[in-house]
Amino acid sequence: MYENPDGVKIGLEVHVQLNKLKTKVFCGCTTDYHNDPPNSHVCPVCLGLPGSMPVINKKAVEAAIKVGLALNCKIEEHTQFYRKNYYYPDLPKGFQITQYDFPISSQGYIMIEGEDGEHKVRITRAHMEEDPGRLVHEGTIDKSKYTLIDYNRSGMALLEVVSEPDLRSPKEARRYLDKLRNILEYLDVFDGNLEGALRVDANISIMGGQRAEIKNISSHKGAERALLYEIVRQKNVLRRGGVVVQETRHFDEAREITLSMRTKEEAHDYRYFPEPDLVPLKISEWAPAIKETLPELPDARRLRFVEQYGITDDHAKALTSELKLAIFYEDVARKADPKMAAVWIVDVLKGELNYRDLTIDAFKKEDILKIIELLAVKRITEDGAVDIIRTILDKGGSPEEIVAEKGLLKVEGDIVETAALEAIKENPQAVADFKAGKEKALNSLVGAVMKKTKGRADARAAREILVRKLDE
Incomplete structure (x- = not known):
């Protein structure tokens, strides 16, 4: 049984870009933008211009159902899109189209290699949303003099996979991310080598404190390091008699530290309401046919x-x-x-x-x-x-x-025997040590034979010949 003395609880929200699709989730802009100039793959819909109307990409919904099935999730009877209202420069229309009460799938799990053997990590839900644009800071986020915005990414189909706080260490969190990425690549809905393909928000708490959310971690290694830092930070706060407050933090990958950004928002702060331009979708009847197409996982x-x-x-x-x-x-x-x-x-x-x-x-x-x-x-x-x-x-x-x-062809027979005799003659101390009962001394003699034959002798055969010669 794994001991968890600090009471570490980690839950991950993983934003997966369904970048194997040809077009974005609500418009016809191409998803192949990664090597092109900023703001060159945009239209009125993904720029959020007044009067523009979203149209759902059916292939994106099918890909999301496929992921839900692979994560052992229950596919819901129907799904619905909502508006999540908040202002941020990378979100030009002032809200994000996402899902709230009716996600695509829920109640799943992933099996990982845990600290004490196989470990089950529950999946709360996997829901669809649109990707916002990309902010490019000059320097670090806390000291940047200016920020540029690239909207090429805006409107890309995202699937947010939310786990329960079942992870008990940064190492388990990294293994979970490795396993999730592995499943996604088997499904062929995702290319993890593309920039922004998989981003992580990590929620972590330890015994005696509230949870902190670390936003927009861009790598598996980064997630592990951010969580390691955050455990130490929270333990130090409690050790000094302070209070670990609920907040949102940013991981500075260059310095490998987390920085406070703001107090954590609650769901009601976003004023969710149904997206009026998209009708609910009845998806349960899609699942059986999609399940038949799942590859070997x-x-x-x-x-x-x-x-x-x-x-x-x-x-x-x-x-x-x-x-x-x-x-x-x-x-x-x-x-x-x-x-x-x-x-x-x-x-x-x-x-x-x-x-x-x-x-x-x-x-x-x-x-x-x-x-x-x-x-x-x-x-x-x-x-x-x-x-x-x-x-x-x-x-x-x-x-x-x-x-x-x-000249790597293996040598045998007389060549190896000659090399063994020379090694014995040239290394009297090793011979004496071996005869005195020091078995490890034989290793240096084997090494001498390998050196003489330029690595072309079989080490086992050389050992056998040496033992025979030393016993004569």
């Missing part, structure tokens, strides 16, 4: 990988954590030993990619297949295989070219 694919390919659950979790990685592995596993493929893709290749901040797209399936083939027929060593992967990522080239250029 991460948890289902993980279980299938374990059963079909005989790999470990840990490897299956890692392989299904990204859709592209899961597809890459399955393509390789159909042509090579599945267990060997899982080990080399998860334990080696993925680590080398992460170190270089690269994705699986940076490596060819044919290259990992060739490396596994060379390992299977024992033409290269494991060290040689790692060298090939690193060289491909750093300099390019094919496995065959790198093997020939670096």
Whole structure:
């Protein structure tokens, strides 16, 4: 059972941009604006000009229902849009079209890897709304001399996924975000690599204080760091005899601190009322047909990988954590030993990619297949295989070219035995230590053999030869 001595409670409101749609949620403006000049993808509707009328994008509603189903939510009988009234420069018409009493879906959950094993995080609701524009501050938000506004983003379809305060640590919050993003990418409704695609508002409280809301966090790492800072801040306030008040705070990513923005608004402050230009939608009858189109989701694919390919659950979790990685592995596993493929893709290749901040797209399936083939027929060593992967990522080239250029073909027999005899002769202290019962001394002798053979000897074979020679 996970101990939570500070009584940390975290709930997340995640704003997901449904950016795989061709047009915005209430107008015909294109969603492909990310590389274009500011304010070049706008019209009277998304600029909120007087007399303009919104028209609902049916594909956006279908995508929202698809997400609700994937999050194990109940799809409501009907849904309705409201006006959420507040003034902010990025909201030109003075209100946001969103949902209030009648969201698209509610009462769902996500299973994550918690602090003490599998942990269920309840989803309160997932509702649709329009994205406001983007504010660009000169410097940090609290010291900016001016602010620019880009309305290209205004009117993009958003889905706000609201969780219950079931998260108990910043680490769990990050895992929740990772899992949510993974599900969204499997559904093909969202491209997480685009700017503004996923933004987080985090609500956090600790025992003895009220909750604070941290607004507009733009990354999973940022969410974890903001929450870590906020726990320390709130604990320090209570330790000094102060009161943790309910408020809205901003996360300054450059300084990794949160700053007070305003006291927290309540729902009645926004004066919600039904959007008069959009009629309620009866959506429950859409759900069965949409459910039939759902792809295989991460948890289902993980279980299938374990059963079909005989790999470990840990490897299956890692392989299904990204859709592209899961597809890459399955393509390789159909042509090579599945267990060997899982080990080399998860334990080696993925680590080398992460170190270089690269994705699986940076490596060819044919290259990992060739490396596994060379390992299977024992033409290269494991060290040689790692060298090939690193060289491909750093300099390019094919496995065959790198093997020939670096002379990585595995050596056996007399060559290894000769190297072992030389290592024994040149390292008398290690030999004496080994014979005195210090098993670790053998590692230095194995290292000497590997050095002499330029990493082309099999380490296990070298160890066996050394032990035999030392016993003679």
